[in-house]
Amino acid sequence: MVVKKSEDFSEWYNEIVELANLTDKRYPIKGMNVWTPYGWKIMRMTDEFIREELDATNHQEVCFPLLIPETEFKKEADHIKGFDSEVYWVTHAGLNELDIRMCLRPTSETAMYPIFALWVRSHSDLPLKTYQIVNTFRYETKMTRAFIRVREIHFFESHTCHTTEEDAQSQVEEDFVILEKVMRHLALPYFLLTRTEWDKFPGAYYTVGVDCPLLEGRSLQLGSIHHYRENFSKPFDIKYEDVDGTLKHVHQTTFGMSERLVGCTVAFHGDDKGLVLPPDVAPIQVVIVPILAKGKVEEVMVAAQRLRDDLKKSGVRVHLDDKDERPGSKFYNWEIKGVPLRLELGQRDLAEGKVCFAVRHDGTKGSFLRATTVEDVHSKLQEIMRVMNESAWKRLSTAVATIDSLENPPKKILRFGWCGEESCGREIETRTELKILGTPYIKEAFHAKCLICGKETDKPTYAARAM
Amino acid sequence: MVVKKSEDFSEWYNEIVELANLTDKRYPIKGMNVWTPYGWKIMRMTDEFIREELDATNHQEVCFPLLIPETEFKKEADHIKGFDSEVYWVTHAGLNELDIRMCLRPTSETAMYPIFALWVRSHSDLPLKTYQIVNTFRYETKMTRAFIRVREIHFFESHTCHTTEEDAQSQVEEDFVILEKVMRHLALPYFLLTRTEWDKFPGAYYTVGVDCPLLEGRSLQLGSIHHYRENFSKPFDIKYEDVDGTLKHVHQTTFGMSERLVGCTVAFHGDDKGLVLPPDVAPIQVVIVPILAKGKVEEVMVAAQRLRDDLKKSGVRVHLDDKDERPGSKFYNWEIKGVPLRLELGQRDLAEGKVCFAVRHDGTKGSFLRATTVEDVHSKLQEIMRVMNESAWKRLSTAVATIDSLENPPKKILRFGWCGEESCGREIETRTELKILGTPYIKEAFHAKCLICGKETDKPTYAARAM
16 A cells, blocks of 8 residues: 555555455446455445345335436426436437437435336335336536445435325335445444435435544545425326225335445555455455465365365354465455455474454454354454454544634534524535534434534534535 | 137236236337236245345345446447347436436346445355345337236346356356246246357347246246356456465356246236235135025134134135125135135034135135134145145146158147257257257257267257247
8 A cells, every 4th residue: 555544545545455356447437346356345235234134124125227318317497407407318229219218216206106006006016016127327517436435336216105294204214224234334434414405305304324434523424314395296197096085195104225336345444554344344354364384284274175174164254365475465355355364383382272453443462262253253354343343433433623703623523503594504515615414313412503504503503525 | 708718818918917917018118017916926036035045155236326327338239239139228317317318227236246346356245146036127129018018127136256167156056946946936947048149138148037837838037046157257347366366257047037937927927817826925815705505604704814813814815705795706706816725604504613715826726624624724734835846847747749851740839859059050940930948957868960960969959830
């Protein structure tokens, strides 16, 4: 690693992504990158955790077409305004020009809802809870960045329909529980912040952003949860017959998170030696490096292979690095790749019935008894998950500074009083050059005056350098 | 079911797909259908079997961008000729017209190979074995049909690079082994037929088609395996440094199969009562229907729930149908859905310590002892897989008729002598109104004269009504 994380975060991020070979950015379309095997495995494991939680809460997996006819896409006015400058248009098929242009999904409301209008007939069809894991497309004009700002985006989106606003509201609460379980696998902390009116999802009643704190007042939005009320069900005519025979529009919600989960795992946990992966999403959880002294190669290698086989059989994702290279250079490479636990096995360890270990995230070292190594590795991986989660949430709390004036704000995520008026909010954004993320969805004890107009408020507002 | 399979195969297929709710064809773009939860589960399980075999043979999963710049797409002359009339073009992004048009992948050679040229440097990088599971797009002008002829196609494609033609050739042989293992889960029989020169994949050295026999001389191509030699590595400049220091072009292969696997499972196994799913890909392997007599409802329901829990815990995908409906109507619905095994549990069974069963594919009925039901269900599901595979391969052999003249050919897949000349081949196609599928990849004992010119040949040729 050439650049230090604390010195140039952006450069450091680009370097680590490349050195760990998480993606290949040389594809001839800017912002559309190739998922290499290592990066894709992290993404796929993350997808599986999402799937697990969505399935467990009775969401049904579906897959809707990528292309959306312009006529459907334009049905909800705010929605089209929000995406007009961002969508890719298919205008020709084969040698023909199409009568109706089709866009690549920037998100699937307008693909799904004409069909939901057919699926939902009666109150007994509700709640309708669906999700899909697909790629989505946005013509990003800002500088692109691997996983964080790309033009083809891997993501999941859940879409639900409910009889009442309250039932939709409980869905939002269920989404928070799902989110919490998924994020634990990535050891990522986050704020749940209700976005401002001018920053909510186009067409939403309200939007809750999921924001992870990074270095120096930066935050990264990982996903969002939207309550739509009837804003889409009216233009798309999604109605159900209630118990009393009347026809009513459904209330809808969505929840989505993207490949930014991978980018954030890199950005939040990585250090100056490279990636640091939480064991739950590490393609390789344990690497074994045999320490080969001259003449004793065979014995150590056989022992290392046996250790690998034992670990594999017990369900650990383990790799034996038996290349003809110096151990030091292997250590260096696997540190870049972020492998959570390294085991070393040499002639002396063999004689002493031991296996040495080194933990990636905190650099601790020690040894296991060979006889109990399999159990010890499992406990250690669990411990790493627990400690990484604990320290992540500690970092979140220290990433925030509560301020009561705009004089020399610290380089942190700022927490302050804001009256809620757009004019004051815009002024705070202009003067701090930060973005208002919103107010905590879960009430925090707070009392302060608006930084601009001085009006009292009992809700804090958060602002950060958005990535 | 209104239509009989033997009377109107096409209508029967459309009806069964709709009744079983495998897909929703009401999406407002023709040939782009919605994967409903039931159909998508079958597809996803099939994908997992494919993934398992590809991972086990050291293929690395990747994910390449969907969009391909026209400049890359046009690098291989035959390839572009083959796809020119079939691709969708993105010409606009946001409010801008693009400088270079981009097509939606019809297949990924031209997306992957510019990057392979960067990944492959030395003989030690080879073989490079990759695959991806994505959707692909072809502007189909013929009549569309769910899973079989659609415009957005779910598929997998493996792409490999090798040092020599022989090594690429061994990859083709490995693909046959992978294929065999995947097809066993679907209980589908198939021919491996080397396509004619005029029908091979655009750019291929040779193509082997995987064809499944359906009713009355119909066959359905499920996938294909291609040997490219250096046909793509030359235009895309994929070279490696050999041990002696010389630069050589790689030899390439691909293997792909699509959602037709689902369509073929429907078409091959289904009957006049509905779907018939092989247990390995059945979203619900066992349905329990409680037979409720008046007054004893509670007791039977509790026993049914316990049975469901026992089966679930043992790893069976089981559903307890506890709706308030007549058993007969439940039987009817689960037969349409193709559930392999139905269990019935009533008051008398409870008293006798029994559980009644009915097997979907052959209609056999019987009973298990309640005490051994869990083990019995596992054995029965395995037996169903075995018997469905056996009978499938028997049907393959009876689907073929060897002929020595074109007079009144039977309504079967035809097997005959053909000299290999295009003119004779085309004439056979015209006179039979069939499509020549090719000659068996695995040599069959055969000796005959070309049906047209009379020249002797020791290779049979197959022709069928292609779907």
